[in-house]
Amino acid sequence: DSGVTQTPKHLITATGQRVTLRCSPRSGDLSVYWYQQSLDQGLQFLIQYYNGEERAKGNILERFSAQQFPDLHSELNLSSLELGDSALYFCASTPWTTHGEQFFGPGTRLTVL
Amino acid sequence: ILNVEQSPQSLHVQEGDSTNFTCSFPSSNFYALHWYRWETAKSPEALFVMTLNGDEKKKGRISATLNTKEGYSYLYIKGSQPEDSATYLCARGGSNYKLTFGKGTLLTVNP
Secondary structure: OOOOEEEOOEEEEOOOOOEEEEEEOOOOOOEEEEEEEOOOOOEEEEEEEEOOEEEEEOOOOOOEEEEEOOOOOEEEEEOOOOHHHOEEEEEEEEOOOOOOOOEEOOOEEEEEO | OOOOEEEOOEEEEEOOOOEEEEEEOOOOOEEEEEEEEEOOOOOOEEEEEEOOOOOEEEEOOEEEEEEOOOOEEEEEEOOOOHHHOEEEEEEEEEOOOOEEEOOOEEEEEEO
């Protein structure tokens, strides 16, 4: 158990809908990263937050947004969902913005029908 | 090299065999090289983080080396065991803090 929690574990929804994925980092970790794992793709970096502020952005679609709250938990919002958004979404945390090891949550499996 | 590439894509070995995988990455603006172990139905777990050219790290039967000048890292597993079966991911950290992951090497160790 890495100490990072993600909810829900599984999510099944329809095209055009909007969902919110939640991540709670390890106690004391200030930095949260979001990743997408699609079929036949490596882990794709989406976005990073550090202590409430966006720090780095990757291949995140405009239909997706994220935020980190004062209690350091983070939410990833996915809207106007398409079939291709079906994937495993991970969040990871680190104590601060460094190149140190990241601690991954168990992931949320999103299925868009 | 523009992306992080891992080879082989998959590997089957017998219990007791030693094996190694390769991770190739862009050497410019390099900050760190990560190795993660990802077991089925679990989340990736960090093995090593290396930053300096020539770094070598070891954890039990697993070790890794880093060459930042030519942009590659090797992961070695000595005396593979069935519990070593997993996908091994490498990721390159650049100056913008984000990690770029390879697609991984799937290792299956047959008893």
